[in-house]
């Protein structure tokens with residue numbers, strides 16, 4: 001499901017970020033800082049639940065972390081030595097307060113706050129079964145399915161109930177849960193979405209990305225492994241791997257291309273260096289006679305540096321990005337909306353006049369922004385515009401936690417590369433190949449029998465069953481309550 005917003009910049013959107021702290025007197029303040037560093041993973045809503053040893057305290061809101069947790073009173077109310085937080089960009093469930101995470105529920109064993117990054121691919125199917133058996137859902141979020149599966153489990157401990165619940169779900173998820181006895185971090189058996197473990201003195205941290213550890217001065221300890229449940233309690237850190245071992249792990253390769261922050265280390269790889277290597281591979285595969293290489297900022301910058309270094313062409317900033325275009329800007333009329341790209345990007349004319357330009361971006365989704373950027377660079381005086389993309393053509397939708405248009409809206413699903421180039425108005429268009437992408441990630445190429453990454457949006461090879469999608473989930477009404485944020 002695609003959630004649109006003013007001045008949509010035509011990128012796929014990461015859905016969520018998770019951050020949790022166990023064992024620090026200012027746990028909630030650390031979580032707020034961590035969420036701030038994860039803001040790129042979701043800008044629609046955020047929440048924190050803290051536990052003070054007796055009671056849980058929650059605060060959730062719509063908008064950016066800095067606004068939701070700005071007041072001293074709010075932060076003072078989030079007492080406790082452990083806390084769990086979440087930033088959200090909805091792909092499943094509508095934009096409403098009832099869906100803002102972490103969700104909280106009172107169980108027979110006590111309270112539990114829970115949130116996740118990713119998407120369950122059989123949540124509608126499970127939800128129908130649960131509702132038939134009497135579960136009353138409060139939200140339309142797929143996370144609540146896990147809550148009800150935990151509630152209906154007959155196991156005794158929180159961990160055992162969690163395992164029983166997660167054995168029933170399919171999908172890509174990195175999950176955080178805060179119970180009275182501790183904090184849990186879980187990755188799905190294929191490890192599609194990231195989750196790392198960090199340490200700050202005696203306190204332990206779980207975070208979607210390592211850049212969120214840096215902001216609080218915590219040390220990166222390790223990635224939580226695919227299929228691993230890490231439980232942190234008064235006795236320390238415990239690890240279990242209760243799921244059947246997957247054939248191979250399938251980390252989302254788009255995290256390396258675009259979603260993760262370039263200052264994060266993901267699965268042992270610097271995201272910035274990986275992007276530069278992809279850019280270099282792009283240059284080797286698709287050279288062109290040109291005068292300068294310019295990125296579409298910010299996401300195209302590292303790949304453009306890699307392209308420039310490999311090709312020997314000078315790297316220049318030919319497009320300047322305005323960082324102050326907020327999501328809270330006035331809802332535009334259609335007439336004004338088409339100007340939106342100029343609010344965010346402007347051509348640096350002095351650099352472009354009479355130049356043959358290699359323009360580097362990370363992906364093309366619908367092609368609307370690429371068309372406007374190519375036109376902007378050309379009308380600023382570039383004599384030729386050659387677009388180079390540091391991912392293969394995005395031909396398929398993602399069902400694993402990334403907001404994607406329906407397949408028929410993806411430019412690469414409608415046209416071949418030559419026709420895409422004509423559509424965006426470029427003199428030439430080229431993408432890094434799927435094998436080139438794998439080479440940049442240190443592999444010999446893509447092994448079709450056992451690919452090392454999830455690359456389904458480029459190949460259509462979905463590693464996790466799409467149970468709901470295949471059953472036509474779009475026709476299922478989740479709630480009769482219409483609620484606005």
Ligand code: SF4
Nearest residue numbers: 252254398454456457
């Ligand atoms: S389909 Fe694409 S965006 Fe989605 S998890 Fe796989 S690689 Fe990532």
